[in-house]
Amino acid sequence: MKDKAQFVPKIEGNEISSFKTTWSAPSNIALVKYWGKKELQIPCNPSVSFTLDQCRTTTSVQFKSRTAHDHASLVVQYDGKPAPSFEPKVKTFIDRIRPYSPYLEDYDLQIDTVNSFPHSSGIASSASAMAALAAAIMDLEKQIYPSLTAEDQIKKCSFLARLGSGSAARSVEGPLVLWGEHTATPDSSDLFGVRWTKAADVFQTYRDTILLVDKGQKEVSSTVGHNLMHNHPFAENRFAQAKAHYQDLLAILENGDMNGFTDLVEREALSLHAMMLTSSPSYILMHPNTIQIIQKVRNFRKTTGLHLTFTLDAGANVHLLYPEHEAEQIGQFIESDLRQYCQDNELISDRVGTGLKKT
Numbered sequence: 127m128k129d130k131a132q133f134v135p136k137i138e139g140n141e142i143s144s145f146k147t148t149w150s151a152p153s154n155i156a157l158v159k160y161w162g163k164k165e166l167q168i169p170c171n172p173s174v175s176f177t178l179d180q181c182r183t184t185t186s187v188q189f190k191s192r193t194a195h196d197h198a199s200l201v202v203q204y205d206g207k208p209a210p211s212f213e214p215k216v217k218t219f220i221d222r223i224r225p226y227s228p229y230l231e232d233y234d235l236q237i238d239t240v241n242s243f244p245h246s247s248g249i250a251s252s253a254s255a256m257a258a259l260a261a262a263i264m265d266l267e268k269q270i271y272p273s274l275t276a277e278d279q280i281k282k283c284s285f286l287a288r289l290g291s292g293s294a295a296r297s298v299e300g301p302l303v304l305w306g307e308h309t310a311t312p313d314s315s316d317l318f319g320v321r322w323t324k325a326a327d328v329f330q331t332y333r334d335t336i337l338l339v340d341k342g343q344k345e346v347s348s349t350v351g352h353n354l355m356h357n358h359p360f361a362e363n364r365f366a367q368a369k370a371h372y373q374d375l376l377a378i379l380e381n382g383d384m385n386g387f388t389d390l391v392e393r394e395a396l397s398l399h400a401m402m403l404t405s406s407p408s409y410i411l412m413h414p415n416t417i418q419i420i421q422k423v424r425n426f427r428k429t430t431g432l433h434l435t436f437t438l439d440a441g442a443n444v445h446l447l448y449p450e451h452e453a454e455q456i457g458q459f460i461e462s463d464l465r466q467y468c469q470d471n472e473l474i475s476d477r478v479g480t481g482l483k484k485t
C-alpha cells in the first residue's frame with residue numbers, strides 16, 4: 127500500500143484567521159463495484175466509475191479561528207436551514223481526517239450544503255457530499271500551505287473523501303475514475319481515486335438516465351452491506367471476479383467495445399445484488415419494477431441492436447447507460463416504456479462529467 131504519511135503536512139503553514147469557500151462535487155456510478163472493505167474504506171477489490179455531471183452536492187464552509195472555547199465548534203445547515211442531524215456524521219469525518227489535517231483543530235466550522243437532486247430520491251449523496259466537504263478543506267489547506275501543488279491537492283482531496291465514504295474517493299475527478307490497487311494499473315491506489323483518460327471517446331460522453339423506482343431511504347445501508355461481506359460464503363470469489371472484471375472492463379473501454387461494456391456492466395450489477403441475496407441475513411433491494419425495467423431493457427436491445435445498458439447501485443433505482451449518439455431513440459423508449467415504473471414518474475437525466483468545481 128502506498129504511504130499514508132505523504133498526506134501529513136510537514137512544514138510550518140501561514141496563519142489564516144478566516145476563510146470561506148464553496149465547492150460542488152458530483153455523484154458517480156460504479157461500473158465495477160466496490161462491495162466489501164477493510165477498516166476505514168480500504169476496498170477489497172478495485173473499482174471503476176463514471177463521474178456524473180448533474181447530480182451534485184454544493185457545500186460552503188466558513189472557517190473561523192477558534193477563540194475562547196476548548197473545542198472547535200461545528201454547525202451544519204442544509205439549504206440554509208439548520209440540519210443538526212448531519213452533524214454527527216460530519217464530526218466523525220473530521221475526527222478521522224484530523225491526523226492528516228491537524229490545522230482543523232484551530233477552526234470553528236460553519237457548513238452549508240445542498241444537493242442538486244431531490245433530497246429523498248434514493249440516490250446516494252454520501253459520495254458527492256464527502257467529496258465537496260473534502261474539497262473545501264483542501265482549499266483551506268492550500269491557503270495555509272501555498273506550495274501545495276494542484277495535483278497533490280486533488281489527490282489528498284480524494285484521500286480525505288475516502289475516509290468519509292469509500293465511493294467518495296471517486297467523486298473528485300472525471301470522466302472515469304479508478305480506485306483500488308491492481309497490477310494492471312500501477313498508478314491506482316487503495317487510498318485515493320485516480321482519473322483515467324484512456325477510454326474511447328464514445329465512453330467519455332455516455333448518458334446516465336436514473337430511473338427513480340424507489341425514492342425512500344434504503345432498507346439496508348451500504349455500511350451494513352459492506353460488513354455482510356465479512357464471512358460471506360462467496361466473498362473471495364466475488365473479489366476475484368471484480369478484479370478480473372476491472373481488467374477486462376478497462377480493455378473494453380479503451381477499445382470502444384459497447385457490446386462488451388453491456389455484457390460486463392450488467393453482470394457486475396447483478397453480481398453485487400447476488401451478494402445481498404446470499405448474505406446472512408439475506409436481503410433484497412430490487413423491487414418488482416426494477417426487474418420489469420431490466421427485462422424491458424434486454425428486450426429493447428434484442429429488437430433494436432442499440433446499446434442501452436442497465437446498472438444498479440445498492441438500491442432499487444436503475445441507472446440506464448447509453449451512448450450520446452443513440453440518445454434520441456433511447457430517450458423515446460424511456461418515455462414510452464420505462465418512465466411508468468418510476469415512483470411519481472420521476473427520473474434524472476445525467477451524463478458523464480468532469481468532477482469538482484469551485485463556485
Ligand code: DP6
Pocket residue numbers: 155156158159160161167173250252290291292293294348349352398439440
Ligand atoms: C454499491 O461508498 O456508500 O454504490 O464506504 O461504507 O460509505 P461506505 O460505502 P459506499 O458504498 C458504495 C457501494 C456501491 C458500489 C460503488 O459505488 O462502488
